[in-house]
Each structure stands twice: as structure tokens, then as C-alpha cells.
Amino acid sequence: MGGGHAADPVALPLTRSRGERADAARNRAHLIDVARRMVAELGVDKVTMDGLAERAGLGKGTVFRRFHTRAGIFFALFDEEEQRFQQRVMSGPPPLGPGAPAVERLVAFGRARLEFLAEHTALARAAFDPGRPNLVGDSPSLFHVQMLLSEACPDVAASGTLAVQLVAALEGPVLLYLQAPDDAPGPAPLIGTLADSWQVLVERVCDGGHTPGRSQ
Amino acid sequence: MGGGHAADPVALPLTRSRGERADAARNRAHLIDVARRMVAELGVDKVTMDGLAERAGLGKGTVFRRFHTRAGIFFALFDEEEQRFQQRVMSGPPPLGPGAPAVERLVAFGRARLEFLAEHTALARAAFDPGRPNLVGDSPSLFHVQMLLSEACPDVAASGTLAVQLVAALEGPVLLYLQAPDDAPGPAPLIGTLADSWQVLVERVCDGGHTPGRSQ
DNA sequence: TACATAAGCGGACTGTACCCCGCTTTGTCG
DNA sequence: CGACAAAGCGGGGTACAGTCCGCTTATGTA
Numbered sequence: 001m002g003g004g005h006a007a008d009p010v011a012l013p014l015t016r017s018r019g020e021r022a023d024a025a026r027n028r029a030h031l032i033d034v035a036r037r038m039v040a041e042l043g044v045d046k047v048t049m050d051g052l053a054e055r056a057g058l059g060k061g062t063v064f065r066r067f068h069t070r071a072g073i074f075f076a077l078f079d080e081e082e083q084r085f086q087q088r089v090m091s092g093p094p095p096l097g098p099g100a101p102a103v104e105r106l107v108a109f110g111r112a113r114l115e116f117l118a119e120h121t122a123l124a125r126a127a128f129d130p131g132r133p134n135l136v137g138d139s140p141s142l143f144h145v146q147m148l149l150s151e152a153c154p155d156v157a158a159s160g161t162l163a164v165q166l167v168a169a170l171e172g173p174v175l176l177y178l179q180a181p182d183d184a185p186g187p188a189p190l191i192g193t194l195a196d197s198w199q200v201l202v203e204r205v206c207d208g209g210h211t212p213g214r215s216q
Numbered sequence: 217m218g219g220g221h222a223a224d225p226v227a228l229p230l231t232r233s234r235g236e237r238a239d240a241a242r243n244r245a246h247l248i249d250v251a252r253r254m255v256a257e258l259g260v261d262k263v264t265m266d267g268l269a270e271r272a273g274l275g276k277g278t279v280f281r282r283f284h285t286r287a288g289i290f291f292a293l294f295d296e297e298e299q300r301f302q303q304r305v306m307s308g309p310p311p312l313g314p315g316a317p318a319v320e321r322l323v324a325f326g327r328a329r330l331e332f333l334a335e336h337t338a339l340a341r342a343a344f345d346p347g348r349p350n351l352v353g354d355s356p357s358l359f360h361v362q363m364l365l366s367e368a369c370p371d372v373a374a375s376g377t378l379a380v381q382l383v384a385a386l387e388g389p390v391l392l393y394l395q396a397p398d399d400a401p402g403p404a405p406l407i408g409t410l411a412d413s414w415q416v417l418v419e420r421v422c423d424g425g426h427t428p429g430r431s432q
Numbered sequence: 433t434a435c436a437t438a439a440g441c442g443g444a445c446t447g448t449a450c451c452c453c454g455c456t457t458t459g460t461c462g
Numbered sequence: 463c464g465a466c467a468a469a470g471c472g473g474g475g476t477a478c479a480g481t482c483c484g485c486t487t488a489t490g491t492a
Contacts, residue, residue: 018335020469020470021457021458021459021468021469021470022458022459023458023469023470023471024458024469024470024471025456027470027471048447048448048449049448049449049450050289050447050448050449053472058471058472059471059472059473060449060472060473060474061450061452061470061471061472061473062451062470062471062472064450064451065447065470065471068450069449070448070449070450076294113416114452117434125346128346130341130344130346134463156413159409159412159413161389161406161409161410161412161413162413162416162417164389164393164410165385165386165388165389165410165413165414166385167388168384168387168388168389168392168393169381169382169385169388170381170386171380171384172383172384172387172388172392173377173380173381173384175392176384176388176391176392177380177384190377191376193375194377194380195379195383196375197372197375197377197378198380198381199223200372200378200421201378201381201417201421204420204421204424205416205417205420205421208420208424235439236439237439237487237488237489238442238488238489239439239440239487239488240439240441240488241442244439245439264477264478264479265478265479265480266477266478266479267478270443274441274442275441275442275443276442276443276444276479276480277440277441277442277443277480277481277482278441278442280479280480280481281440281441284480285479285480286479286480287480291436332447391440398460
């Protein structure tokens with residue numbers, strides 16, 4: 001192949017940016033759209049790759065090319081919500097957004113995050129791909145908690161592991177231990193209780209429980 | 217065989233639960249045995265239900281009857297290790313075992329648990345069944361942390377959610393965010409760092425950070 | 433020991449995630 | 463404008479988790 005008049009030894013493998021082709025982008029958007037509709041209509045675990053492909057009028061191979069795995073679809077869906085959430089965190093009103101002391105922001109972040117996860121539990125769990133780098137590994141949540149923690153108590157935040165553990169304390173219960181949203185009589189009060197515990201956790205970690213008679 | 221000179225006056229309640237037939241128990245033990253060998257030999261994700269059934273010389277239906285799901289097999293394997301671990305916690309030497317102050321026991325528990333999980337990451341992750349009650353929902357770990365927390369700071373432990381969050385902080389990073397055991401050059405130092413952070417977490421939560429003790 | 437009964441067993445069957453490779457479309461360069 | 467590569471597409475193929483139902487075997491009773 002190509003033995004003829006090869007003027008260029010290398011055909012510029014970097015000719016243009018690795019941007020995806022126009023039709024590919026269109027298909028991706030369409031797939032996400034159809035997927036969201038199917039999730040709303042059938043529920044997460046009734047959405048199959050075949051069904052999605054058929055209903056989108058595309059081949060199965062195309063679906064996998066875009067999203068790599070079944071979880072990948074739900075991750076894409078979840079990620080859209082995640083970005084909306086991030087928006088509120090980064091440029092919304094305090095104390096969730098900037099403009100409040102770090103500890104207050106951490107507390108507010110936890111509460112908001114719990115509500116967010118409670119609202120999107122099904123998606124978040126479906127987006128979880130066992131045996132993979134992972135969901136929260138490079139999540140904006142981790143980054144944000146790490147930042148606020150560094151501001152609130154730099155000594156303890158240095159290693160970075162504490163932030164990971166705090167994020168795990170926040171997300172783990174909802175992602176791992178809670179059951180389906182309509183399992184218990186009321187999920188809302190449980191979320192509220194988790195938020196309260198989170199507040200205790202954060203406040204005690206950050207200022208050591210307000211030691212009397214001794215300033216820090 | 218048997219009927220004639222059976223020396224068992226009473227069925228042993230520990231070895232045979234009511235209703236499980238002798239052959240069933242034998243098969244369960246055999247399956248677990250074969251499964252462990254296969255995990256050691258092929259790695260967790262190369263173990264299939266068909267393969268296990270065939271290599272055990274049993275039908276596939278039998279395997280599913282015993283363990284319900286693929287994760288169930290790894291859960292059974294993991295559970296055996298878990299029970300050995302529990303033994304150390306409940307009747308081993310302090311500070312992991314009884315005989316030390318609650319906070320010290322919590323710290324020791326965290327460190328031991330992290331090492332334990334690091335050693336059995338593959339099994340633990342494989343035992344995780346997405347869309348199920350769950351792994352840690354009624355785990356001995358949760359029970360134990362809840363108990364020690366109630367002893368160390370009853371005010372804060374009352375709701376029970378804080379214990380859940382602490383367990384999540386402990387187990388989440390290893391189960392969710394860490395990668396394969398041989399991914400990073402050294403998993404051991406990371407576990408050590410996590411253990412240090414855990415200590416900070418527990419000590420600050422329990423006595424609000426006015427610990428006059430040593431920092432190592 | 434022979435019988436009745438229920439627990440256990442096997443393996444064919446189904447549904448679905450994911451792979452593969454030849455064909456089509458898109459974008460670029462002469 | 464025409465042709466060439468590469469990126470994208472399609473859908474049949476594969477492997478595996480989990481189900482079903484008729485047959486087998488253990489166990490209590492006469």
C-alpha cells in the first residue's frame with residue numbers, strides 16, 4: 001500500500017487535531033439524548049445496548065465505539081448532571097459557591113452533594129464500572145474537597161489521602177450502602193442525617209472541636 | 217451407607233444447619249475449595265461459573281444454587297478471610313483486640329483493616345454486587361466501629377450514620393478509588409498514609425482534637 | 433429394608449455485554 | 463474536482479451470567 005510517489009516519509013500523523021468527526025459527534029449527542037429518554041421511561045436496568053442502538057437507529061458497534069462500555073453510557077449521562085452541579089459549586093451563591101469560609105463551604109458542599117447523589121443514585125450506581133480506574137478517582141468532588149481542606153487545615157490536608165477519605169465518607173454511603181430510593185419509607189430523612197454527621201465530621205476534623213481555653 | 221452403627225446421637229448444629237443436606241454441604245465446601253484454587257491460579261476475573269462448575273465436576277445449576285450470583289462466590293471466599301480477621305479483632309491482643317481505650321482500638325482497627333483490604337482487594341471488589349443490599353451494610357466492620365464510637369463519643373454516635381461514614385472513609389478508598397494491586401510502584405506506602413489519615417480522622421472526631429498524646 | 437417426599441442436581445436455554453472486520457462516509461490534498 | 467487514506471459504521475458472532483424443569487439422591491418413617 002502506498003509504494004507509489006511517497007514524497008512524505010511520514011504522512012503527518014498529527015495533521016489535524018484528534019477532534020472527532022462531525023457525524024460521530026452528531027451520533028454521540030443523539031445517543032445520549034435517546035439514552036436519557038430510555039432511562040426516564042424504562043428505568044436504568046431495562047436499558048440495553050441493543051435496545052439503545054435500535055431505538056437510536058444505529059448499529060450496536062457504534063454505541064460501543066462511543067461509550068466503550070455499558071457503564072460508559074450512564075457515566076456520560078451522569079457527567080452532564082455532574083457538570084451542572086459543578087457550576088453551582090464554582091460560581092453559585094455562598095456558602096456552596098465561593099465567598100464563605102472554607103469550613104462552611106465544606107459543610108454546604110456535603111449537604112448539597114448528598115442531595116445531588118440522592119437524586120441521581122440510580123445513574124451514579126449504573127455509571128460505576130467495577131474493575132476500572134474510577135468514578136471518583138479524578139472527580140471534581142475530590143479536587144474541590146482537597147482545595148477547601150487545604151485552606152481550612154493545611155497541616156492535615158497535605159498528604160491528600162484525608163480528602164479522599166472524606167469524599168468516600170460522603171459518597172460511599174449513598175453509592176455503596178444505601179438501597180434503592182424507594183426501599184425505606186423515607187430516604188430524605190436519612191440524607192438529612194448523613195448531612196448532619198458530615199457536618200460533625202468536617203467541623204471536628206478542621207478545628208479539632210473548638211478547644212476551650214486554647215487558641216490554635 | 218450409615219444407618220447401621222452411626223455414632224452421632226445428635227446432629228451437630230454448627231456443621232449442619234437445618235435443611236442443608238449432607239451432599240449439599242459437601243459440594244459447597246468443594247466448590248469453595250476449587251474456587252480458591254482457581255482464583256490463585258487464574259486471577260479473579262478469569263474465573264467463570266461454567267469453568268468453576270466444570271472443574272468441580274458439578275453442574276452449573278448447582279453452583280448458582282449455592283452462591284446465587286457470581287459475586288456470591290467471591291463473597292464466600294472473602295467471608296472466610298473476614299471471619300479470620302474478626303477473630304483477631306474480637307479476641308486478639310490489644311489494641312486491636314479488647315483491653316485498650318476505644319479511640320486507640322478504633323485507630324488500630326483502621327490500620328489493620330486497611331492492611332487486610334489491601335491484601336484482599338481483588339476478592340473484595342469481586343465480592344461487590346452492584347444493585348444489592350450490600351457488602352458493608354451489615355458487616356462486622358460497621359458493627360464494630362459503631363460499638364467503639366458509641367463508647368468513645370456517645371453524643372455523636374447516636375444516629376449511627378457517622379459510623380457508616382467512617383467505615384466508608386476506611387473502606388471506600390481501597391474498594392473504589394485504588395487501582396489494581398500492582399498498578400502503582402508501591403501500594404504499601406499508600407496504605408500507610410491512609411492509616412495515618414484515619415488516625416487523624418478518628419482522634420479529631422472523638423475528642424475534638426485536644427489530644428495531648430504523641431503524634432506517632 | 434422398602435417407600436414417600438422433598439431437597440438437590442444437571443445442563444440445555446435465554447438474554448445481553450462486548451468483539452471483529454469488511455463496507456461506507458468524511459475530510460484532505462493535489 | 464477527483465482520489466486517497468483514515469475514521470466511523472453495521473450487525474452478525476462469541477462468551478458468559480443467570481433461569482428452568484425434569485431426573486436423581488438423601489433422609490425420615492413403617
